[in-house]
Each structure stands twice: as structure tokens, then as C-alpha cells.
Amino acid sequence: xxxxxxxxxxxxxxxxxxxxxxxxxxxxxxxxxxxxxxxxxxxxxxxxxxxxxxxxxxxxxxxxxxxxxxxxxxxxxxxxxxxxxxxxxxxxxxxxxxxxxxxxxxxxxxxxxxxxxxxxxxxxxxxxxxxxxxxxxxxxxxxxxxxxxxxxxxxxxxxxxxxxxxxxxxxxxxxxxxxxxxxxxxxxxxxxxxxxxxxxxxxxxxxxxx
Amino acid sequence: xxxxxxxxxxxxxxxxxxxxxxxxxxxxxxxxxxxxxxxxxxxxxxxxxxxxxxxxxxxxxxxxxxxxxxxxxxxxxxxxxxxxxxxxxxxxxxxxxxxxxxxxxxxxxxxxxxxxxxxxxxxxxxxxxxxxxxxxxxxxxxxxxxxxxxxxxxxxxxxxxxxxxxxxxxxxxxxxxxxxxxxxxxxxxxxxxxxxxxxxxxxxxxxxxxxxxxxxxxxxxxxxxxxxxxxxxxxxxxxxxxxxxxxxxxxxxxxxxxxxxxxxxxxxxxxxxxxxxxxxxxxxxxxxxxxxxxxxxxxxxxxxxxxxxxxxxxxxxxxxxxxxxxxxxxxxxxxxxxxxxxxxxxxxxxxxxxxxxxxxxxxxxxxxxxxxxxx
Numbered sequence: 326x327x328x329x330x331x332x333x334x335x336x337x338x339x340x341x342x343x344x345x346x347x348x349x350x351x352x353x354x355x356x357x358x359x360x361x362x363x364x365x366x367x368x369x370x371x372x373x374x375x376x377x378x379x380x381x382x383x384x385x386x387x388x389x390x391x392x393x394x395x396x397x398x399x400x401x402x403x404x405x406x407x408x409x410x411x412x413x414x415x416x417x418x419x420x421x422x423x424x425x426x427x428x429x430x431x432x433x434x435x436x437x438x439x440x441x442x443x444x445x446x447x448x449x450x451x452x453x454x455x456x457x458x459x460x461x462x463x464x465x466x467x468x469x470x471x472x473x474x475x476x477x478x479x480x481x482x483x484x485x486x487x488x489x490x491x492x493x494x495x496x497x498x499x500x501x502x503x504x505x506x507x508x509x510x511x512x513x514x515x516x517x518x519x520x521x522x523x524x525x526x527x528x529x530x531x532x533x534x535x
Numbered sequence: 536x537x538x539x540x541x542x543x544x545x546x547x548x549x550x551x552x553x554x555x556x557x558x559x560x561x562x563x564x565x566x567x568x569x570x571x572x573x574x575x576x577x578x579x580x581x582x583x584x585x586x587x588x589x590x591x592x593x594x595x596x597x598x599x600x601x602x603x604x605x606x607x608x609x610x611x612x613x614x615x616x617x618x619x620x621x622x623x624x625x626x627x628x629x630x631x632x633x634x635x636x637x638x639x640x641x642x643x644x645x646x647x648x649x650x651x652x653x654x655x656x657x658x659x660x661x662x663x664x665x666x667x668x669x670x671x672x673x674x675x676x677x678x679x680x681x682x683x684x685x686x687x688x689x690x691x692x693x694x695x696x697x698x699x700x701x702x703x704x705x706x707x708x709x710x711x712x713x714x715x716x717x718x719x720x721x722x723x724x725x726x727x728x729x730x731x732x733x734x735x736x737x738x739x740x741x742x743x744x745x746x747x748x749x750x751x752x753x754x755x756x757x758x759x760x761x762x763x764x765x766x767x768x769x770x771x772x773x774x775x776x777x778x779x780x781x782x783x784x785x786x787x788x789x790x791x792x793x794x795x796x797x798x799x800x801x802x803x804x805x806x807x808x809x810x811x812x813x814x815x816x817x818x819x820x821x822x823x824x825x826x827x828x829x830x831x832x833x834x835x836x837x838x839x840x841x842x843x844x845x846x847x848x849x850x851x852x853x854x855x856x857x858x859x860x861x862x863x864x865x866x867x868x869x870x871x872x873x874x875x876x877x878x879x880x881x882x883x884x885x886x887x888x889x890x891x892x893x894x895x896x897x898x899x900x901x902x903x904x905x906x907x908x909x910x
Binding site: 380388535 | 749
């Protein structure tokens, strides 16, 4: 297998800088580190959803994607590995995060390895990752790795957490899992239905009328 | 090249006067638009088909039949006829009847429709959208070409010994366009039958329009109907014109900002730069429309949407008059740029009839010429 793998990072942080972006960068670095150790080059692209917020609303209301939003969506669809990080608001991922995944066609992320991350004020919201974000990616048929990383504000200052439970440990473990999933995944080229349409005789045959 | 207008028949409150036309007014307004379109020299008037408020056009052949009686020249069409939820037998009958009454000035554009509940209201399932379009059209195609049809399918009751009446005028079925925004199966379908392909072209990205038209053209050639450049393509577009472009923008903005299809989305400026919506001077509309051929190739029909978002009839008729002024300019520009051998117009009843007569005469001619060639 030749060529670098594309690692796309989607961050739904609202402020700049945001702790969501901070976590996203750390997760990406950990994944890259693991892939590099296996001799795999990585092309990383980070998408800040904040920059596409107006376009997302515009597309949902008028069906017209802006060129820059379309470019971001195309990057996600072509990713070998995806890192998706959102702040947790009112018991779930943010509305902005959902808006972005709402413009992705169902099935388009099928089989894509995804690492989930979330941030919040306190650790009390951490299971939103498992109860809200993971089902979203299950529905999209993406391949979410087992470790999802939640970073509460206090995590950024905690060096004395029990072994294997510190934020750095969790980030490392999640990065290894995503790198492993990216490495082992057969790169499937999606059949392009415009380059290679289903012949009409076949469409007629499927309809079964005579 | 044919130019025309198409209407979705929406009843939308005029945001500048806060008035709303009645159904009765909107229906008469659509008729007035069609008559104006003929008067100013446009080639096509096409009606949408909808089965829910705020739209009035549930019965296109009734309206088009009425317009046919009041016009002499304009081609009456649809944008679109729902091939998914209408019974193909009824489409065959209704449009053949319309074709007779209109003296052949009829074609139709088939589409799947974009209002989910219409499927269950008509006893269908939206998940069968593509199979319905394929099966229903395959039947419609036969009903217009075979006098007696035996047929069996999944979505309507079987037919044994059925003849759709009236038979198409002069035995020539109306020309059919297939419209779709994103479904390659429909481009494939249009190509397979050698029918026209229409892209409404209103929601870009341009790349999607290009991709669909390119697929249709390639497969049209594959199925042996002619070269890809000869395939029959139509596009939509939407315009609002005033002599001075700033006046156009000022007048159209409140309609844009409040329209059900745009309101709350991106700004007018953004939308006009990212879609074919052109709000400006007649010259800007000419230039923008001519750009379409650069990404879909030389094409045969251009329809404009001019009557939506609550625009009052007076304004709409002014728009149609301005189209009448710029169409001759666009037509001559399109024809000047069109390479030789690429059809200027889509097939019409008259051209199909002439082609059939020519084809019938050909073998006789060949026989007649043979002795001369041998000698």
C-alpha cells in the first residue's frame, strides 16, 4: 500500500482556542505517532465546524452547499481515519456537530474508522459519548473504536490520576486503536455511480415487470 | 434553441404588500403568464404538478388544455409530471388527449417529486421512488407505441389486451424529458430511451449538474441514439430583471429574504454567486445564461422560473416581457456558438413527423436509385 493515509479531524468547539480543539489535536497527534511508528505517512486535515456554521444552516434551509462546506464534506468522506470531537451541551453533542453530520448522506461513512472525543466542564457528562455520540456513528455505520475520550476541565491539570486513566493515557490508547483500525482497513474504492452506472437493462430487470 | 418559463404554482404571500392571492387568482395568473409568454415570443410554458398547499397545480393537463385553446404556437409542457405516483395509464391517456387538443404542441417532463407524503397519499412508498419511475415509464412508453398491451408489474394492476386511447396524434408520442437533480438512474433512463434530460439547475453545486448531464450524454451515445453532443439537454434557471441591476436587487431582496425556499439561508448576494439565480440587468441574464453551455455543452431548452416567492402578477408579466426582449439575443448567441451538426431544438411533434416521413421515403428512394448506381 502506497501513499499517505488521510486523517481528518472534525472539531465542533465554539471558542477559539477551544478545549475541544485542544483535545482534537492531541488525539490526532497520538494517532499520527502510532501510524508513523508503523512507517505510514499521514496527511492531516482539521476542520473547524465553527467556520462552516452559517453554511450548514444555509444548506439545510436551501439545499445549496457552499463550495467550502462541500470541500470539507468531501474530505471527511475520503478520510482513511476520522477524529470527531464535540463539546457536550445539555446531555449531548452540540447542535453544530449534529448539523455537520446531518449533511452527510447515510451510508457515506460506512466502515470508516472513527475516534470519538468530547469535552465538558465536569466528568459528570462523560457518558454522553457512549449514550449519544456513539449511536450517531453506529447509525452512520462508521467503525467507532472502543475507546472514546472525554476531557473535563480538571483533566487538563491532573497529572496524578491512577495509571491508565489519565487523560494522556486515554488519548494514547485511543490513538493506538484508531491507528490500528486505519492500518488494518482495506482501502475500498467506492464504486462511482456516475463513472460506472447500473446499466438500464439491469434496472429494468430488477423492476420485474414484463 | 427553445426558451420558456416554468412555474411551481406556489401561493406565497407578497412580503412587500402582505397580500396573498387566492387559488382562483393564482390559477388565472398562471394562464395569463402562459398567454404573455406566447405573445412575447417564448417557446415553452411548463407547469409543475403538486398535490399539497400552497401549490395549485394538481391537474396540469386541465390547465394546459385551457391554455392550448387560447394559444397558437407555444409548446405546453410540465415540470414535472410525477411518474412515481400517477398511474402511467392515466398519464398515457391524459397527455395523448392534450396532444390532440393542442395540435401536437405538447411534451412532458417526468420527475419523481420531492414531497414525501405524496407517495402514501397516492398509495405508494417513497423508498420505491426509482423502481416506480422505471416501471411506470416502461409501461407508459409501451402504451404510446403499442396498440394492444399485455403487461404485468409490481405497482399497478396487470393489463391484458389494453389499448390506451386516444392513440398519440399521428401515431407520434409526445417527446419526453426526464428530470433529476442527483439520481444517476434517471440520467441512465433518459439515455436508454433516447429521450431528453432536464436538470432544474437551481440548486447547485454546478459540479452536480455537470455530472448528471455528462453521464446522460455518455450513455445516450452508448445506447446508439447519436453522439453525446447530440443528446437533448434542458436546463432550468431563475431570474429577476430590471433595466438597472441595483433596482433589480433592491426590488427582489424582500422576496428572496422571505421566500419559503431561501428565507433564513444565505444572503441574496451569496446565493446569486453560488447558484444560477440571477438578479440584475437583462445583459447580466444574457451573460449568465450563456455561461451554462460552458459546463453542460450546447443544449436545446432553457426554462426560467420567474413567478415564485409571492411576486405580483404585474411584476411577473414584466419579467416575461423582458425575457421576450432578450431571448432573440440569447438565441442568436447560442446558435452562433453551436457547432454544426448539434441540434438547435429538441424534437417537436412537427420534426418527429417529418423525420418519420423521411425515414419512410428512404427505402423507396434507395430502390429507385439502385439501377442508376448500377448503370
